[in-house]
Amino acid sequence: MSSLFLWEIGTPVVYVMWIIVFAAQILISEINRRWTWTIFALWTIGGIALMPYAAIHGTPMVGWFPFGKYVIMVATATMTGFLLWYGTKNPAKARRYAIWFGVALWIGLAVNIMEANIRDITIFFENDTYLACAADPSCLKAINESHVGIDMINGLPESRGISEPVGSDAWYAAVAANFAANGVGIDPATGFRTIGGYWNIITAIAGVLNIITITGLGKIYVTSNKNQKVKGLIWADMVWPWVIAYDLWNHAFLYNALSDYTWYCTLALLLAATIPAFTWAKGQWIWFRCFTLMFWIAMNNLLPQLLVPPSSIQNFSTMDPTANKVCAWAAFISNVALFVYWLYKIRTTGRNPLRDPLYAEMKEFRTIMNEHADNKDKWWMTDMIKPTPVELGFAPDTDTPPDDGWVGWMPWWKKDNRYHKPRTPLSSDAVLMAKNIAPTGSEAAATSDRGVSH
Template sequence: MLFQLYSDHAAMQLIGWVLVFCGLILMNEIGRRTKLGGMIVFVVIPCILTVYFILAHVGMFGGAQNPTVAFMDGWFHYFKLYAADIGCVGFMMIKYKWGIGKEKWFAWFPWFIVAANIMIANVSDMESALAAYSITGNLTGAWWASNEGVFIYGGWWNVVNAIAGLINIFCMTGCVHLYTSKDKNKSDMLWPDMTIWFIIAYDVWNFEYTYLNLPTHSWYCGVALLLAPTFANAFWNKGAWIQNRANTLAIWCMWAQVVPAFQLSSKFAAALPSVYGGATANGITTMDLYEKAIALYNAGNGKTAEAGQIIESMGITADPRMQGFVAILAIVINVICITEIIKRSVKLGKNPYANEVFGDTKDFKLAMERAE
């Protein structure tokens, strides 16, 4: 099993998952359907939160005891929030043809912002692999503690997933062929060539990234957060997956940054992945792991063998089998996807990035039926 869903809290963890999944879909609909909704969700709220974050850092709203400052103060959390939100605003500029959004060169923006986010994740994967290597001298697996307060079991699976992520960047085709949906509110920025081929390859790779590098958060940010945009794209706004993905990622980051207790210590605290072997059976919670990991990191010993000693003292035995399995699955799926793209581009005699290559697929045709 991927997650340890057999504790007394399993029912609440499942309810929490449903709440996150449905909440993300609802907020995405509010943000995408009208200009006012988009401005409120992706401009007004982030501006208010920015002021809140700054004031919390200078001592207001509880100062060091503020949940954001206490639990979500790593650079990575802020980077993901603002990078995702910049993507949302950029996509709005394209679909509504605001300012530079109507310029041809700006059509490369979605590819660039997605590629940049994938590369940041690849760097995180390699950091984990190198941390493990520095402890054991090989890539068979070692525990270390990150600045997010997470015990990570790094190893060869990180290298494999980083390669899958690198391939995934080149699985984005038809990059400059973007359209606006023809409904009266111009609800969606459409990228028709981003079909189920890319979506599955991305989802498997990104799930593995969260599973490896944010394991105590992956119940929500790795499962619910990835399925919400894919679900929306599948059933009612075909062709708008990348917009859905950016919107839901920004929304989740805002929520997680302000209410970190939801996934750390509330009755909906995230289910632990199987890599923490025996943790749930021994009564170890997400918050227990966070407190030990952040203390070790703050002591300057996050990337030392002490991480493994602490994990062992908690009665946890590393079980990376699912980490390895999903890493191999991620690279296999991405290799299949890029192979299909190469075959199609050769057959059509077209550059797959400046041209569309999935024009004969159902996904593409349904997306184009929605385009202006």
């Protein structure tokens, strides 16, 4: 066996580095989760302070696009940290206007996915250009000249075994001949090897489906269970079907666009978010995804000479179109299956997939609620859907909703549109009462005859 199918078999250094990168990403995300102030110290203040250095030092090497991602991620990390802090300090407002938490996180996530989809489609249409550049010695030389201070060509698999002096015209000609023989292209703007094909299109379709199936925006909250020492930003509806479909899509996209970097930026980066979300930090995938990505993008902008050019710490991709196809089809099939399940749940429950928790019946959802929600939040989570927390197995303290709990709300509602069943009375929220929100049914019945659905 000469390869790992997706990647070459690397040296021991490659595997040690993978463990270091994987552990570092989890560690920084855990630090940020446990001590929220570190977010603002590291990524807000530190991130902004280092922007001039990243712009001056990094952009001549790797261009302005990575710097743009760095700026966006500093803003995203700051926003995510703010939501956790705000939700902890202002629990009533955080529940009353939870939909805006979801909208903010959805925008960051959806824009990131859509940018990747556009990149995939671009690769498909530019494939001939990339192949032509890779087979042209002058184009390869121009790539190196545009990346000041780093060599993007020497060290690639296509540069192996060439006896001509590195950087000479004969050397560039030999590298170009190897690219042409292997059928591999290179992006003249980035210097990244790539091969385009129909797999780019089906990966982009998978990405669009992944955006469509983001659910439960109106029910994001901060850990309220007093038994949990560490508070988290809990997106309970982000359960394993969506996370796995996202991971397969993101891996396929990056294997199409940044194949030589996927050993770290997908295998390590995605697992560093998924493993915590499925074990000790259930319901918090969005948190780990945000801060692992923040860490990785920051390092690439601040240490481009170490992480960007071909080197001994990279595990190069095999550039086998079969690998691209397998990754793309896995992404496509998983996201189609997720989309079908999403439609099934909407049809059978009648829930609004953006506002309501769509997957409340799942075992993982129940575990998240039992681990991170107190009695108030268990009734709040279910006040817009038919089942009660008792029926869903959330084990609330009482079988009646608390009079001093939270009221699920949409800012554009003119009346109480929660599901007609026992629920925390509208009168428990003084702000909503001051707005003269019209209750549905009898408010008296909701407070005095709590066991009767109305």
